[in-house]
Amino acid sequence: MRTVIFDLDGTLVDSSADLIAAANTVFRDLGHGDLLHPVTVAAGYAVGICTNKPEAMAEALLQSLGIRSLFGSLIGADTLATRKPDPAPYLAAVERAGGAVEHSILIGDTETDLKTARAVGVPCALVTFGPDGRGVAEMQPEALLDDFGGLSALVARHIG
Numbered sequence: 001m002r003t004v005i006f007d008l009d010g011t012l013v014d015s016s017a018d019l020i021a022a023a024n025t026v027f028r029d030l031g032h033g034d035l036l037h038p039v040t041v042a043a044g045y046a047v048g049i050c051t052n053k054p055e056a057m058a059e060a061l062l063q064s065l066g067i068r069s070l071f072g073s074l075i076g077a078d079t080l081a082t083r084k085p086d087p088a089p090y091l092a093a094v095e096r097a098g099g100a101v102e103h104s105i106l107i108g109d110t111e112t113d114l115k116t117a118r119a120v121g122v123p124c125a126l127v128t129f130g131p132d133g134r135g136v137a138e139m140q141p142e143a144l145l146d147d148f149g150g151l152s153a154l155v156a157r158h159i160g
Contacts, residue, residue: 001046002159003099004151005090006071007108008051008058010130025152045155048073048097050090052112055079072097085115090122103159107145114139123158 006012048071051058055076062068073096077083080092094101106117109130117124125143126136137144143154 001097001099001103002044002155003046003048003094003097003101003104004155004159005048005050005073005093005097005104005106007106007110007113008049008061009053010109011107011113011127012049025149029152029156046072046094046097046099048075048093048099050075050084050093050106050116052077052083072099084112085119087116087119090116090120105155105158107151109136111139114141117141125154125158 049058049062051074053076055074055078058074058076059068062071062074068074073093075089075093075096080088082088084090090106091101094104101120101122104122106113106120106122106124107127108114108116108124109127109132114124114126123142125145126139126141127145128134128136129147130136134144142158145151145154
């Protein structure tokens with residue numbers, strides 16, 4: 001299962017409407033319409049979150065935004081004994097979302113996200129609309145994401 005794992009703070013929190021629209025774009029491109037369910041194999045992608053924010057806080061935030069059901073997994077800083085950039089949280093996020101690590105990508109906004117992806121051996125796309133803006137390009141991630149409208153093409157290029 002191809003899997004997209006997102007960082008939360010700085011990557012998703014300020015962009016929930018864009019994320020929903022982008023996710024639906026992915027599914028429309030695949031011929032499935034505007035229905036997103038993170039654990040449905042018909043869609044072709046599993047979707048999860050791996051954050052260094054406490055799990056309960058991240059859970060409450062996603063619930064309040066009305067988007068928690070879009071994600072098949074949520075791994076927070078206190079879910080496991082370790083946190084990003086250790087690979088264990090990312091691996092758990094992919095596994096709990098029903099994905100396969102070798103066909104996954106991490107979408108984030110910080111050096112921690114890039115180090116996590118490198119530790120796991122997966123591509124990383126850093127968003128340019130996070131706190132560091134286009135400055136993230138200096139870290140030389142595999143890709144940059146200027147807005148969620150480009151998510152479908154980016155994911156297709158990197159994990160199919």
